[in-house]
Amino acid sequence: MSALDRPALPARRWVWLATLSRLPVMVSVAAGFMLLMLFVTVFAQVIQPYAFDHVDLMNRMTPPVPLAGATWAHPMGTDTLGRDLFSRLLVAAQTSMLLSILGTCLGAVMGIALGFLAAHKGGLWDEVIMALVDFQAAMPWFIIALAILAFMGNSMAVFIAIMGLYGWETYARITRGLVLSAREQGYALAVRGLGAKPRRVYLHHILPNIAGPLIVQLTINFPNTILFETSLSFLGLGIRPPMTSLGQMLGEGRDYLINAWWLAVIPGLVIFLTTLSMSVLGDWLRVKLDPSLET
Amino acid sequence: MTWILLKLLRALVTMGLVLTFVFFVLRLSGDPTLVLLPDDVDQATREFYRAKWGLDAPLWEQYTSYLRALLQGDFGISFRNNIDAFQVVWDRVPKTALLGGTAIAIALLIGMPLGVLAAVYRDSWLDRTVMSIAVFGFSMPNFFLGILLILIFSLKLRVLPSSGSGTWAHLIMPAATLGTGFAAQIARYTRSSMIDVLSKPYMRTARSKGAGLTRRVSQHALPNASVPVVTILGIKVGEMLGWAVVTETVFAWPGIGRLLTSAVASRDLAVVQCIMILLAFTMVAANMVVDLVYGWLDPRVRVGARAQA
């Protein structure tokens, strides 16, 4: 390695620190909440005070703490079967987060791979992949998912596959566009003109340059995936008892709005805060990583 | 004219693919006789119904007869109540159209002007306020918003009915629920599209002519900025149909979405199939309409791509 190769590392590390210290308040709060959600995703079983499906018919529908009749034994109250709402919430959040992360990643990997393939191969490959993209975009996917889940029954594998198929076409379209335009950019042409193999051009130059917009797309898509999962579970078709997810809890709680509104409102609030935090983070990242989107 | 024909052809191909997809997904996902008939019926009865519903033929034959029937407008018989599936679905269409139309109207009437204002007064308090509200708006899960509205306006304040349809009061909460997220998205797209257009050189030309702000925005910027917004609108119709199912369930709004959830629960194959085809058709049609509006808004599409002289 020659002296020329040494990147100015210390300086760049400093820039990162400086950026972190200048985070807007909203973004810090959102990032904090997402970290909390990730923590719950990993450690739900460790922190839950009760087993999430532990039934206690003596303590049914106790309200959450600030309300009259609440006990610290169940800080968020209990549901109609006396199950601890806090514990259920932790496990439900874990399920929802895991499914959404998995779904987002599946969709992203598939979409990005197909997008790359379409851009690289061109011709018939491109036509077929883009036709698939158009087809996927032209289908009411949520409704098809609903029908598949109803008819195929309660299968986790099917549910995950459906989540993975949700939104892949956006990644494919964006990746293809980015790769095509990056390849027409001077630097990619120039490196090719130096005698580099396509692999080098893609891995060393194009991928790092399009990573930003793709990450942004990931953050845009993630809240949508959460909403997709929770909506299906809310309708009773995604995650079904005995398992639980945020949408499923909300769907269950909906029947007790009059007597125990918190059964619906608390999980709803968690879903809302998650999507909101992710959107706030996504907006911030978008301005940081992809200035072309916001002039 | 060629491009309209091409669009039409493309739409037909998409519809064909959707029909095929729907058929195979629904046929492969379970035997309706297992669900619909009581558990204790004997094999002979089961076979009788299989034959009656055409489920005993090879899949390929089922598929061709399914397509043939569709071409003749025959969507099959609802397994549950033994009437024409299309009729069952069609009866619900006006309700969903009313709900969706109101929501789109709300989204456009609120979202577009707010987006325009935010872009014109970019980085002002107005912009920041509108955009913050928009982030809240589209992060809000629509079933949660619906439940909150019911909790507040039906259960606490007791001013609006929590479910059903019939009067304008019934429409308010479902339409607001469905329209909010949509309005937020439209506001964001309008803003970014307007910001893009406002920085274009022709806006400076308009300024140098001495055109005032109102004129610049309404005559020069908006016609250009609305092109991508219209495109988004077309894409979002599908998303909205999904949300409509949830909203209708929350408010027990007797539209297609509600019918779908109950048909799905009872595995009424013909009705589910009919709904999916109808919704897919709606999406394809929406995209066609968008293409036409596109051509009307943008002369570059209308006149056809003549290479620059």
Add this chain to the structure above:
Amino acid sequence: MTALLRAEDLRKSYQVGRGGLFRRARRFNAVDGVSLTLNRGETLGVVGESGCGKSTLSRLVLGLSPHDSGEITFDGAPLPDEGSDDWRHLRRRMQLVYQDAAGALDPRQSIGTQIAEPLKIHNLPPERAEQALADVGLPQAMAARHPHELSGGQLQRVVIARALTLEPELMVMDEPVSALDVSIQAQIVNLIQDLQQARGMAYLFVSHDLSIVHHVADRVAVMYLGQVVEEAPKAAFYTRALHPYSKALLAAVPVPDPATRGRAAPRIGDPPNPAAPPTGCRFHPRCPHATEQCRVEAPALRDFGGRRAACHRIEELSQ
């Protein structure tokens, strides 16, 4: 001595828009039957207006995009297929520098990494990178910077340095100074000339700027709508151009001398759509001397004692 680069009847067309289902897409002949030769250590200037195909030509002769027909030989051997190992090895001998220097550099990598990249690709000694940086007059400290921290002139120096590391025999310069300010232009032009003297590289210098070409080229080729209409040694071309288009081009150049004011600009109208070139001689709709023959019959590039021109009426007009 064989010529370093020889192109014979090169053609390249692009699709215009998309074809319909039953209709072929229209094609646009960007380069339409161009022949030229370039000797070692020589500079051939290629001039023409936008859409004349000069940029396409510069990529064709390097084999960066495949040609439809015709033949290119480099140092006596035909160009290998694009993307093959031979093709990649040949990159060491021929390099491209073009107008958009900022675009030619990866925005995320340091200058040093990028100058060293060709050496990594071809397994060459890394010291050459420092040498190249010095050769183009940039301080070594520049290596740690990123492209956005450099000015336009500096970026163009970096691009030239990167090409120099491979010690090419042929450099194709596509509008290398057009995006630069006047005072910087002069710096880069001097650099390009110094490098040629020091290393004996051959240049294909593509530009719309006739004054710069006048300064750097040994021979000049004029392109119009995908074809070479005139080719001549520099002195002959600038003192007495033969083709009516060359004359119009020269007459239109704004001379930085107020004493030459009052020349009427050649009234030759707007250029036609390059995707639908006129019949016969492509210049005939704008030519003040066009005849019926020009309208129907395309003129061949004919030899006029060491220079070539494609016009039916050269003999009459030069009387």
Add this chain to the structure above:
Amino acid sequence: MLFSAENLSVEIDRPLRDPVSPVRGVSFSLDAGMTLALVGESGCGKSMTCLAIAGLLPKRGRISGGALKLDGQDLCALPENEAQALRRRHLSSVFQDATGGLNPVRSIGWQVAEAVRLRKGATRHEAQAEAVRLLGRVGLPDPERRAREYPHQFSGGMNQRAMIALAIAGNPRLLIADEATTALDVTLQAQILDLIADLRSSLGMGVIFVTHDLGLVAQTADRVAVMYAGRIAERADVADLFAAPRHPYAHGLLSSLPERQAQGGRLATIPGTVPPIDALPGGCAFAPRCPRVSDRCGQEMPELALGAACHHPLPPGRAAATIREREFS
């Protein structure tokens, strides 16, 4: 006198940083029927000067000092709406990117007619007829039909003609042409320049011609202001400037032109690069690149005197060639 800028300064606000001044104390004047060229390299403030005159400064920019006098009335002293009304009536601009400068969703005729109506208050019908006449005037063949077409159907040259038609709608008295021919091919450029010259003399307009191309200056201008880093370095009649530039920058610029060199030799260059406007050196901004620099130049900003803003100007009338030999090599 038709128009004068007196000590014009422009400031641009930047988020989280100090504002910058791309234009700092620029003065010049011109009469009706005359062309003044503003010449300089990118970032010298020539375009910003134009935008300030035309009242088209970006949102964050403002005129921070000086006066702009149109027929003796100071545009900067008038209330905003009156100043804009005066500008609308008497002043118009043509920019570099004609195709981008025209609205893609409006027909050419609509856009020209709009300019007629805004400047003269004509009826829709009159404006339409006037637009067709103007399009014919700038040399578009078949203006009746062309008026109904859209910018994407036009070539770059035709669009620039349409922009000029739009600019001369309502007979403005001052035309600002900001790099109006830069994007065009030379053969087209020559024709557009002829058109502008023709319109100038037939309509009696004053023209401010902004360019980086000294060849165009020599061919079109009556007076020249050479700008460097937001200030005027030299102001002269075109013949004097090209015969004997006085400011070392103007001299260096002229010397670097290939046309003014001995054949085959090296081009004279100005060493270094233009300093960014937010990091200008104290004193004369050109001092770090100047061959005639002295200690005084680093401390004291030179005022424009006898045409050149320089403490050590080249002597008037001396043959430029001999100086070049000695100082720029």
